[in-house]
Amino acid sequence: MERLFVFVQAMICLTDRGNHPRQSAHCVWLWAAVMAIACGGAIVGSGRYAFAQPAGEAVAIDDEEAEAEDTRPLYQREPFDLIKLDEANAGEVIKVVPVKRPLPKNPSPxxxxxxSRFDQRNRKYQVPWRNIVEVKLFESMLVEEAQRLTNEKQYDEAYRFLEHVMNYYPQHPGLQEAVNEFLLNNAVEAFRQKKYIEVFSMLEELHQNSPRFRTETVLRGFDQAANALLKHHMDEGNIVAAQMLLTRLESSYSDKQVTAIANWRGQLSSMAAVKRDAAKKALTDQNMREAYKLVQEMLHIYPNVPGGPELAxxxxxxxxxxxVGVTQPAADYEPNQIENWASxxxxxxxSRMLLEFRQPGAEGGEYAFPLGTITLSEDRQQLMLRVNSKINGVTAPLTGFEVSRRLIDLATIGNSDYTPSxxxxxxGVQVSNVFDVYADFRRPHVLPQAMLLTRFSDQVSSPESMDGSGSYYLGGKAENEQQFLLKPNDPFARPGQPKEIVERYFASAEEAKQALMRGDIDVLDQLYPADAAKLRSRSDLEVRQYAMPQVHVLVPVSDHPYLENRNFRRALVYAINREGILKQELLNQEEVPGCQVISGPFPAGRNxxxxxGYAYDSTIRPLPYNPRLAFALALTSQFEIKTLAEKKGEKIGDMIEGIPMPEDPDMTDEERKLMEEEAAKAKPVPPAKALVIGHPATELARVACQAIQQQLTSVKIRCSLKELPLGLTHDPENKCDLLYVTAAVWEPIVDARRLLGPDGLAKSNNPYINLQLRKLESARSWKDVRDALHDLHSRVAGEMTVLPLWQTVDHYAYRKSVRGIGDRPVSLYQDVEQWSISPQVKTN
Structure with a gap:
């Protein structure tokens, strides 16, 4: 009955084929079924039919209907399997949708x-296992093709096939054997081409993954590759790479397995022994720098030389x-300079400070008194400083009388350190029992400690002098290096503290990062924001974050007439894509918590x-990037500035070039003609001076300012850049109109005046700003402080006293051989007395 049904359906299809061309292929398969039945072919059905197609006629008809042959490599095609039938079915090979895996090992006949046929996916077929000669799976075909390509030395293409199988069919039983043969054959060919690194890598992978695969052959080839690679490194003078390779071999293989280990161990050990003996002599002669240098060279050549680790x-x-690697060398040495990172x-x-900012706290910063202890009375109207008579067993450098004198100096008009607040x-200031100093206040103050970040003495000692208040003094200076030497008998010194610190300058952040990874430096004081995340993956390095963010602003520093106009300053901010510069140029698309665009001059905090962020008013949103509005505001301000100048009988040129002065719509023809005649007689007014933006000689500031210049130029605001001398954050020639400033606004209560006051960086004479500063300094509670700072934030955002850009959170990194740096210092050397170092080995 079933056979009759198939026959009838086939006849209907064939007679109707001309009217329904799309059914042609289906009809051919039905007719093939009829032929198969007639020839005794296998058919099993229960509402579904499976059949073997006669090879001759059916294939020919199918070729007429099929699409063009797929010429892509097999691994790029859609997966399929092949089923080969027995002679009773004419040895038919059927291309099918991948069958269910795994296949039964010994199926019942x-x-x-x-x-499902590959070209008829919606129909299910069945065929008895007794009629199946072979089922070739797609992954088996991939492996076979990879083996063929390997034999033909087409290794790149063979790898693509194997990679596909490893990704999608990792459990295929023939995969590992094929990979092993691929690696061995590829390694042999690479050795002929003297690609020793490739040979080493392939044979090492082969031996580690399949230690029983042709072990003698693999290890013999691996030994030859290791020997050739070590010789290559030595011939190139790359002793560090040779040492690293030998150390790696020693840790993973025995001398019997790899004979190159013993051969090269002897050579490197002999070379290291020369350095070891020279270091011993330098140590005996008390030539400590030379001894340190020779020990480092010894460790770089062969750290396991007899007696080497102990000598190190x-x-x-x-x-x-x-x-210490730095990207900003110090030109001066002022530990409380708000805008100079290096200083x-x-x-x-x-130079030690009378009080030191240690870390941020719940309400303002936390401060330490290096000479003893400090206590603020409960009514906040008296500050007591208790000086210890001895520090680390050494007489303290100051007594209570010297400390009280410093407090009086700060309140004395005419003193170089006079502080109005x-x-x-x-x-009043008084001393009790020689070592107790009391400062009495006229009114309560929430944080008077913040005003005492000053030197021990008003007598400023030369950094080269050992009379300074710091633990170190300047030593020798070589190209790109500055030496700091620990003072003998320094009262603050601790056992194991570095006796010498050498700051090495790098012009680029990438060079500094590579030097740290190689081991040429022990510490890197500032990372490019995007590099911090990358270095965290290194097992030999520690990456830490500084406790306080930095605020980046543009500060007007000249009397340029355009910068005196509020609308023009706002135009500058609208013209700068601050979000884009920060995320794309500075962060390299990395998400760094705390790095964000800001609307004011104070740190915003992380939330x-x-x-x-106690000084930052988060309700004041940063101005958006809007170049059209920037252009309109710039034009408006240009008209305002020129009109005001004309009323004063002055002439000011255009800042926005190519834009004519707008006419008065009520002007008569006679008035217009008269104005044109006067303009023809008058001398042409040259354009206004282009803005000069100064920036420190650092990579981050350079990248940021180049982007700012490009965006200002795009809205027709003429400007140029000036890179400041190395280590400086001010223009000694006073030719800049705007300065790119990175400010450490750690304590806004006092830093607001240092940034915005008449004697601050912005040198603002705005009466409203100065009024807010006085209000801040007279605040009696933290609520009053926050209100005053938020009002100041609002006023600065409205007046654009400084042009806010963004806030960054900075990181530092160090090798694990250095200990005691701390997790979140506010500056690198905050706990330098706690530092210690152990010998290190260079890495590559």
Missing amino acids: TATLEF QQVANTYPLVY RRAGRLV WASLVS EVDPL
Whole structure:
């Protein structure tokens, strides 16, 4: 009955084929079924039919209907399997949709395999296993093709096939054997081409993954590759690479397995022994820098030379020396300079402060008194400083009388360290029992400690002098290096503290990062924001974040007439795509918490409840990037500036070139003609001076300012850049109109005046700004402080006293051989007395 049904359906299809061309292929298969039945072919059905197609006629008809042959490599095609039938079915090979895996190992002859033809996916067929000669799976075909390509030395293409199988069919039983043969054959060919690194890598992978695969052959080839690679490194003078390779071989293989180990161990050990003996002599002669240098060279050649590790530890204990990589060298040494990163960093070494900012707290910063303890009375109207008579067993450098004198200096008009806010607060200073100093206040103050970030003495010592208040003094200076030496008998020194610190300057952040990874330096003081995440993956390095963010602003520093116009300053901010520069240019698309665009001059904190942001009003949103509005505002301000100048009888040129002065719509023809005649007689007014934007000689500032210049130019605002001398953050020639400033606004209560006041960076004479500053300094509670700072934020955002850009969170990195740096210092050398170092081995 079933056979009759198939026959009838085939006849209907063939007679109707001309009217329904799309059914042609289907009809051919039905007719093929009829032929198969007539020839005794296998057919099993229960509402579904499976059949073997006669090879001749059916294939020919199918070729007429099929699409063009797929010429792509097999691994790029849609997966399929092949079923080969027995002679009773004319040895038919059927291309099918991948069958269910795994296939049965010993199927019953009467059992059936269900499948769908590749070109008839919606129909299910069954064929008895007794009629199946072979089922070739797609993954087996991929492996066979990879083996063929390997034999033909087409290794790149063979790898693509194997990679596809490893990704999608990792359990295929023939995969590992094919990969092994591929690696061995590829390694042999690479050795002939003297590609020793490739040979080494392939044979090592082969031996590790399949240690029983042709072990003798693999290890013999691996030994030859290791020997050739070590010789290559030595011939190139790359001893570090040779040492690293030998150390790796020693840790994974025995001398019997790899004979190159013993051969090269002897050579490198002999070379290291020469350095070891020279270091011993330098140590005996008390030539400590030379001993340190020779020990490092010894470790780089062969760290396991007999007696080497012990000598290295002896030298490290006797003369601990640390190399610090910097991208901003110090030109001066002022530890409290708000806008100069390098000066703050290096200043901590040569000059101690009376009080030191240690870390941010719940309400303002937390401060330490290096000479003893400090206590604020409960009514906040008295500050007591207790000086310890001895520090680390050494007599303290100051007594209570010297400390009281410094407090009086800060309140004395005419003194170089005169601080108006302290002078208005303190009512008297007295000393009790030589070491207790009391400062009485006229009114309560929430954080008077913040005003005492000043030197021990008003007598500023040369950094080269050992009379300074810091633990270090300047030593020798070589090209791109500055030496800092620990002072003998320094009261703050601790056992194991570095006796010498060498700051090494790098012009680019990438060079500094590579030097740290190689081991040429021990510490890197500032990372490019995007590099921090990358270095965290290194097992030999630690990456840490500084406790306080930095605020980036553009500060007007000249009397340029356009910068005096509020609308023009706002136009500059609208013209700068701050979000784009920060995320794309500076962060390289990395998400760094705390890095964000800001609307004011104070740190924003990481969220709205972060105490770091107590001065920042988060309800004031940053101005959006809007170049059209920027252009319109610039034109408006240009008209305002020129009109005001004409009323004063002055002439000011255009800042926006190519834009004519708008006419008065009520002007008569006679008035217009008269104005044109006067304009023809008048001398042409040259364009206004282009803005000069100054920036420090750092990569980050350079990239940011180049982007700012490009965006200002795009809205027709003429400007140029000036890179400041190395280490400086101000223009000694006073030719800049705007300065790119990175400010450490750690304590806005006092730093607001240092940034915005008449004597601050912005040198603002705006009466409203100065009124807010006085209000801030007279605040009696933290609520009053926050209200005053938020009002100041609002006023600055409205007036654009400084042009806010963004806030960044900075990181530092160090090798694990350095200890005691701390997790979140506010500056690198904050805890330098706690540092210690152990011997290190260079890495490649």
